[in-house]
Each structure stands twice: as C-alpha cells, then as structure tokens.
Amino acid sequence: MPSELRYWTVVDPAYRVVVEADDFLLYHRLGRDGAESTSQSYATSLALFFDWAASISKPWRESAPYLGRFIYWLQHYCPDQVRAGRSDAVRGPRRVNAILAAVRSFFRHAAAVGQLDPKVLAVVYDSFDSHSMNAIDRGAHPPRARARHRLSQPASPVANAEGEDIGSLIRAANNARDRFIVIAMWRMGLRRGELAGLRRSDIHFVPDASQLGCGFKGTHLHVVRRTNPNGAWAKSRRQRVIPADWLTVQAYDQYIVERDRVDRGGRSDFVLVNLFAAPVGAPMRPGGINELLARLSSRARLKRPVHPHMLRHSFATNVAEHGGTADVLKELLGHAWISSSEVYLHPSPGRLRAVVERIPSPRKLGEKQ
Numbered sequence: 001m002p003s004e005l006r007y008w009t010v011v012d013p014a015y016r017v018v019v020e021a022d023d024f025l026l027y028h029r030l031g032r033d034g035a036e037s038t039s040q041s042y043a044t045s046l047a048l049f050f051d052w053a054a055s056i057s058k059p060w061r062e063s064a065p066y067l068g069r070f071i072y073w074l075q076h077y078c079p080d081q082v083r084a085g086r087s088d089a090v091r092g093p094r095r096v097n098a099i100l101a102a103v104r105s106f107f108r109h110a111a112a113v114g115q116l117d118p119k120v121l122a123v124v125y126d127s128f129d130s131h132s133m134n135a136i137d138r139g140a141h142p143p144r145a146r147a148r149h150r151l152s153q154p155a156s157p158v159a160n161a162e163g164e165d166i167g168s169l170i171r172a173a174n175n176a177r178d179r180f181i182v183i184a185m186w187r188m189g190l191r192r193g194e195l196a197g198l199r200r201s202d203i204h205f206v207p208d209a210s211q212l213g214c215g216f217k218g219t220h221l222h223v224v225r226r227t228n229p230n231g232a233w234a235k236s237r238r239q240r241v242i243p244a245d246w247l248t249v250q251a252y253d254q255y256i257v258e259r260d261r262v263d264r265g266g267r268s269d270f271v272l273v274n275l276f277a278a279p280v281g282a283p284m285r286p287g288g289i290n291e292l293l294a295r296l297s298s299r300a301r302l303k304r305p306v307h308p309h310m311l312r313h314s315f316a317t318n319v320a321e322h323g324g325t326a327d328v329l330k331e332l333l334g335h336a337w338i339s340s341s342e343v344y345l346h347p348s349p350g351r352l353r354a355v356v357e358r359i360p361s362p363r364k365l366g367e368k369q
Helices: 019-031 036-055 064-076 079-083 093-112 118-124 130-137 163-172 176-188 192-196 246-262 286-299 308-321 326-333 338-342 349-357 362-368
Strands: 220-223 240-243
Touching: 019 036, 019 093, 036 064, 036 093, 064 093, 064 118, 093 118, 163 176, 163 286, 163 308, 176 192, 176 246, 176 286, 176 308, 192 286, 240 326, 286 308, 308 326, 326 338
Parallel strands: none
Antiparallel strands: 220 240
C-alpha cells in the first residue's frame, strides 16, 4: 500500500481480486490492527475455502451447510498428491481447525457488512440466537455461540528448550550477535518479531532511565508495536516493558562492540542487523532468527532443533518455577488474556513431588499432638 503497510489478499483463477475476501482481509489488517502474518494465514485459508466451494459447484454464500465436506476435503485432498496417486491425510486437526476459524471470521464479517444473510451463521454455530445476531450487527464475536464444525485435537504440551540445549546453542554461536539473540529470547521471552523489530531507542540498559524520559527503574527494554520494513511485528497492541538481567545486558554490550567494529557506518536504528552477509547493516528478518537457530541446533548436534517459541516457553517456565503468577506472566509475555498465560503454569514433576512430600504424614501429625 502507499503507506508501505502490507497485507495479503485472495484472487480468483483469472487473477481478479475476490472483493469480499479482500474487504475482510483489509478490515483485519487496518480496522483490527492485525499482523501481516495473520492476514497471510487468513488469505491462505480463504483461498482453500474458495477452491473447495468451486469444486462442489457452490457459491461461497451457499456453502455453509456443506462444511463437513470441506473438512474431509482439507484432510484428504491435495492436487499434487492426488496426481501422484496418494490418498493419505495431508492436514492434521490443528491446521484444519485454524482454517475453519478463518472461514468463520470471514462469514461473521460478511454478515456484519451486509454481504451475507446473517441467518447463514445459524448453520455455522450451535445455539445461535437473536442475542448473537445483535452482536454480529455490531461486528462482534457472537456470544454463547459454539462452532459447529471442529475436529478434536490431541493435547500436546508446549515444547520447551532445556537448559543443556540452550547452553549448547550459546556455545555453538560464533559471534556476539548470535549469542545475544539466544540469550534475549531465553531470558526475556521475546517473540521473534518483537526481537527483530527492536530499535536502539527501545533499549534502556542503564540503572536510571529518567534522562531518557522513562520512569521505569533498572535495566529494561520496551516492546513497541510499529510497522517495520523487515516485516517484524509485535503481536501485542499494548506497549510493554521487560526487565533485563545482567546476563542479557552483558550479551548486548558485547554485541554492540562487535557491531561497531563490523558495521562502521551504523546508520540503522534497528538493534539486530546483518553483519556477516550482504547487505551489511540492513535490519535482520524475523525468518532469519529461525534460520539462525536451525544452524546453531545443527552445529550443536541437538537431538531436537530449537525454534524461537521454545526459548520463549523456557523463559515463561522459569518465571513460573520461581513464583511468577499468571498475571505476572501476562504482563511479561504480552498476552491479551490471562488464559493465554495459564498454559505455561504446568508444574514440573519435581515440583509436584516436592508438594506431595511436604504433606504431613499421619505419624508426624500424631507426634505433634
């Protein structure tokens, strides 16, 4: 767009923009201040939905009663595999449910702006009533409305990076920048988009930042949502402050010395820049962090590669293990809802055993009496 803001959309087989989908995706990107990556995921899901509707010769507005077929199509149909004579499932329950959630959001938006008869939503949701219809008219999520089409997902714990693996990653890093990336994600719980979008002005690694116009005490950094040319994006709409420990500050200081030596111009205000590949000094891409962790995991010969969210989860687990409550995790991790933070509050087997062993036995109770 002229403002350099980017979003994804959907085109038909003749490469014409699908107006209703484009309206929804633009609304999500601008009206809801959504991430570019989310618009990409939604656009991909809607493209699959429109392909399926065309395959059963139904306009998308009339396809809601057949969403059960859509689920089967998602699980067992893929043009490349069909041509290869394969019929095995190509999408799991988690991915199918994500696609269905995007389609339901599209239906709600279309109903709210008059592109779809709101009565169609009674086919998409269970227990859809007049109160839910009023919510749709306001563009809100319908209350007391449960999605009718949803696959059961096997419960799987959030992957965690163990301390030994993190130590191996740090030792495998050949330079200060890469060590700082690992340590910052591990010790501060930053998302990859938040880390790649940091500016130098966001870093307050000084005991007293009052001269910088900041009243937060101690070393810390600010996570700020802004549009960045490298595609980095802070998921949280609200700016937050994360305290930094001595290990993170030390790693940052070493990186800055290295950066000043390699990137002598130092014109970019981004914290993370390319130092060992062209163009030197350009902001590092969020995807570059994934590539870096994959290389370090391979170099360290880890059994399981470490990805960015595993380091974030390790931070959350450490906070919870040392007394951090859900409200503390919510602030540190930048969650919109406290329920999003509760997934990290799973106690380790050691903590469970320690609690049980602290329960007085009958003999000890008798002795006290």
